[in-house]
Amino acid sequence: MKTVFLRLITRLTEPLLRPQQANRRDQFAALGAQRGAVVFLGDSITEFVEWEEWFPHVHVSNRGISGERIADVTARLDSALDDPAAVFLMIGTNDLAKTGDLDTIESRYRTLVAGIRSRAPRARLVVTGILPRHSELANEVSALNARIRPIVAAAGGTYVDMHPELSGPSGELRREFSADALHLNGAGYALWVAKLRPLMPDSNPAVQPLVPVPSSTTTAQGAHHD
Numbered sequence: 001m002k003t004v005f006l007r008l009i010t011r012l013t014e015p016l017l018r019p020q021q022a023n024r025r026d027q028f029a030a031l032g033a034q035r036g037a038v039v040f041l042g043d044s045i046t047e048f049v050e051w052e053e054w055f056p057h058v059h060v061s062n063r064g065i066s067g068e069r070i071a072d073v074t075a076r077l078d079s080a081l082d083d084p085a086a087v088f089l090m091i092g093t094n095d096l097a098k099t100g101d102l103d104t105i106e107s108r109y110r111t112l113v114a115g116i117r118s119r120a121p122r123a124r125l126v127v128t129g130i131l132p133r134h135s136e137l138a139n140e141v142s143a144l145n146a147r148i149r150p151i152v153a154a155a156g157g158t159y160v161d162m163h164p165e166l167s168g169p170s171g172e173l174r175r176e177f178s179a180d181a182l183h184l185n186g187a188g189y190a191l192w193v194a195k196l197r198p199l200m201p202d203s204n205p206a207v208q209p210l211v212p213v214p215s216s217t218t219t220a221q222g223a224h225h226d
Contacts, residue, residue, distance in 0.1 A: 013067075014067065017066055017067035020066060020067075021065050021066065021067060021068065021072075024047075024065050025065065025076055025079075028063060028076065028079045028080065029076075029079045031079075032079060032082070033061070033078070033079055033080055033081050033082035033084075034059070034061045034082065035082040035083055036059060036082075036083055036084065036085055037059045037060065037061035037082075037084055037085065038055070038058050038059060038060050038061065038084065038085050038086045038088065038200065038201065039061045039063055039080055039081060039084045039086070039087050039088070040060065040061065040062050040063060040064060040088045040089075041063050041064065041073055041080060041087060041088070041089045041090075041091065041116075042063075042064045042068075042073070042089060042090045042091045043064060043065065043066060043067060043068045043069075043090075043091055043093065043094055044064065044065075044066035044067065044183060045064070045090060045093070045131065045182075045183055045184065046062065046063075046064030046090055046091075047062065047064030047065055047066055048064070048066075048183060049062065049064070049189055049193075054189075054193045055193075055197075055200060058200060058201075059085070061080070061084075063076075063079075063080040067094060068091070068094065069091070069092075069094045069095045069098070069108075070091050070092055070095050070105065070108040070109055070111075070112050071108050071111075071112075073089075073091050073112055074108070074111055074112045074115050077112075077115050077116065077119055078119070081116065081119045081120050081123075083120070083123075084120050084123045085123060085124070085201045086123055086124035086125070086126065086199075086200070086201050087116055087120055087123055087124070087125050087126070088126045088127075088128070088196065088199075089112075089113075089116070089125070089126070089127045089128070090127070090128040090129075090130075090131075091109075091112070092105060092109060092130050092144060092148070093130050093131065093133065093182070095108070096130065096137065096140055096141065096144060100140055102140070102143055102144055102147065105144060105147075106144070106147045106148075106151075109147070109148055109151055110151050113125075113127075113151050113152065113155045113157075114155075116155075117155050117156075124158075124199070124201055125152070125155055125156065125157035125158070126157060126158045126160060126196065126199045127148065127152045127157050127158070127159055127160065128159075128160040128162060128192070128196075129145040129148055129149070129159060129160065129161055129162065129163070130144055130145055130148070131162055131163075131166060131173060131184075132162075132163055132166055132167040132168075132171055132172055132173040132174075133172070133173055133181050133182060134172050134173070134181045135168075135170035135171055135172040137171075138167075138170060138171025138172065139171070141171070142171065145161070145163075158199055160195055160196065160199070162191070162192060162195065165191045165195070166184075166188060166191065177191070
């Protein structure tokens with residue numbers, strides 16, 4: 001029942017987000033991509049993070065936009081990526097909220113990751129899986145993440161699994177980390193940042209680890225590897 005209600009609410013609120021989305025996209029297009037930045041791509045969960053304060057010594061570009069889905073991010077890659085040092089991606093929860101069609105979501109995710117790699121073939125790629133939400137979506141979240149992992153592996157990326165830290169016994173996002181079963185609070189963001197920190201490239205462009213795309217996921221502390 002919660003899933004049906006969630007998908008109804010998603011459809012009803014989408015029009016309310018469009019002006020803000022358009023304004024943010026226009027701003028990014030006017031600014032252009034920041035060359036050599038560590039780019040964070042995603043939806044509101046990414047947009048709401050104070051990345052510059054969590055990583056004060058890193059050239060960070062926050063390109064999250066509230067309410068976006070996978071295809072929206074794919075459409076604006078050219079205004080986000082210019083020889084980035086790294087790309088940190090988390091996207092897909094809004095796709096899942098709108099439809100349970102995992103085949104379509106997987107296909108769009110594959111297209112997005114291919115687009116990132118074509119524009120940033122040697123950048124470090126770090127993909128955080130879909131975060132837990134309420135328990136009724138737990139199986140769908142798990143199934144989608146199982147499809148995302150091999151896409152990340154094929155692109156030579158690192159997959160980050162936040163479920164051990166954030167999920168409760170029924171697969172729900174634990175209340176101490178979120179007020180709305182979607183967005184993280186300070187404690188939740190602190191856990192995510194702690195897991196991303198070992199994967200952050202050095203802020204000095206002369207020593208940023210831009211590496212060739214390997215055939216499997218990069219091994220790194222605090223991340224899941226297939």
